[in-house]
Amino acid sequence: MAKTKPGKKDVDSYTIKGTNKVVRPGDCVLMRPPDSDRPPYVARVEKIEADHRSNMKVRVRWYYRPEESIGGRRQFHSSKELFLSDHYDVQSAHTIEGKCIVHTFKNYTKLENVGTDDYFCRFEYKAATGSFTPDRVAVYCKCEMPYNPDDLMVQCEGCKDWFHPSCMGMTIEEAKKLDQFMCLDCSSDDDTKRSLNSFPVLPAAETKVEAKRRKSVSNFQSPCVPAEGHVRVDCLFYLVWLNIDKLKL
Structure with a gap:
């Protein structure tokens, strides 16, 4: 088990408040934005922690929407497209609104029915430089x-x-x-x-x-x-x- 700061411990899962949905490391989640007019943030849960007061925190790796990247949204970007960034963060688990699925591009194109919580990722994105991996398409x-x-x-x-x-x-x-x-x-x-x-x-x-x-x-x-x-x-x-x-x- 990974080492944590004193007074904190890793936990295996977290149940989203008001639901029976269980979040585990590796799951993709929808997180509440500060502005209610914006769509939820999308992140991949890397680790779940609890402190001595049982306050739950999640370490996440953010997905960026095209419009959140340096270059902005372009005509070839899908409405369901996300970029897996190198931007990590720690947030309160209470900001998790729900779960979603971020498919590979290949698997997404094979879906017969695309649901509200279906997304795909074909690029990784470096937030500081605006560069992509792979760099050719x-x-x-x-x-x-x-x-x-x-x-x-x-x-x-x-x-x-x-x-x-x-x-x-x-x-x-x-x-x-x-x-x-x-x-x-x-x-x-x-x-x-x-x-x-x-x-x-x-x-x-x-x-x-x-x-x-x-x-x-x-x-x-x-x-x-x-x-x-x-x-x-x-x-x-x-x-x-x-x-x-x-x-x-």
């Missing part, structure tokens, strides 16, 4: 943004890349009615193949996906230039602005 669509599970995306039958309906000039309703979808590049290629159907064509779908992404990223001759198909997270705030500006042209 895959990007999709012609807008070159990371995947936001809140937004519908359609997959091209040709290159197998994913696209936002709005970036393809479609409404969500129109996209849902599609039996299959071909992006503009693949549609053009398909027309060309039909006109040259007497010539053998090697399958190059995989090559084309990488070429599209490599071209889109290599246009930015800066420290933001990443490995193929990925973009550095700390540069995304710059790239979001730049991509929006490009789409206006």
Whole structure:
């Protein structure tokens, strides 16, 4: 058992006041903010302590919402996205309002029904510097943004890349009615193949996906230039602005 300060002892669990919900180290919890207009804070319980008067304290590691980070919320951030920070704190256990689940990004995208207390985390965040781990993320669509599970995306039958309906000039309703979808590049290629159907064509779908992404990223001759198909997270705030500006042209 971990050592504690004199007069304090570690305890295995805490029952949330007014409920039968039991909190243990490793659980994720919702904590009451000082301002009632704000959403509850989210934290992971690292340790639970009781002093000689049986006052309960919890050592927590905070999750940050995107808007609480240095870069702020951007269009690719989900409403349920959190960053696991390196910010630790000690709070009264009485500020715990309830429990929640912070899924991995992969597990979250597999949920059939997302509940009120379901969240996900794909990045760790250093509060002092604003840096992220991992520092690179895959990007999709012609807008070159990371995947936001809140937004519908359609997959091209040709290159197998994913696209936002709005970036393809479609409404969500129109996209849902599609039996299959071909992006503009693949549609053009398909027309060309039909006109040259007497010539053998090697399958190059995989090559084309990488070429599209490599071209889109290599246009930015800066420290933001990443490995193929990925973009550095700390540069995304710059790239979001730049991509929006490009789409206006």
